Amino acid sequence: MSRTKALMIQIVTGDPRPIGRQIVDAVRMKIATGELVPGDQLPSVRGLAQQLTVNPNTVAKAYADLVAEGWLEARQGLGLYVAPPRQRLSDAERERRFDEAVQRFVHDVLPLDVSVDEVHARMDAEFRALTPRKTA
Known part of the structure; x- marks a missing residue:
């Protein structure tokens, strides 16, 4: 148990x-x-x-x-x-939520006057910080 x-x-x-x-x-x-x-x-x-x-x-x-x-x-x-992994959302709902999240992110970050390269580097670092726990 x-x-x-x-x-x-x-x-x-x-x-x-x-x-x-x-x-x-x-x-x-x-x-x-x-x-x-x-x-x-x-x-x-x-x-x-x-x-x-x-x-x-x-x-x-x-x-x-x-x-x-x-x-x-x-x-x-x-x-x-x-629960065991499974696809929790339909492809259409997953795409809708992803689009919505990206739009929110872009609208929040754009006024900060951050370069696209900086955004990419920060996003890459954040994903890398999380993914080792998932695959380990």
Whole structure:
């Protein structure tokens, strides 16, 4: 039987995203980078709520969203586990979300007067910093 994996995430009070969204995004990132792998058990709703000092209903909603999206799977009477990898979005939805993210990024970075070469170098460094955890 697998042990519960500690979920080291932080909630940022100044973040414009709601707390539940911050939890969802943090868990997704930990799975995408390989910090959480299929079969890892997540803390209980109550346990994570206590750790983050947030309402358990917020954690329950975040976990429910992650289950609905296919990132986690609920095992009756056992808890929540990282689900095996699968394509979670249709190709069209994946493309739409990617386009939306790129547009947001470009509109945020363009006013900073940063060169394209600087943007490429920074993006490359950020991806390189994350990918070793995924493949290791």
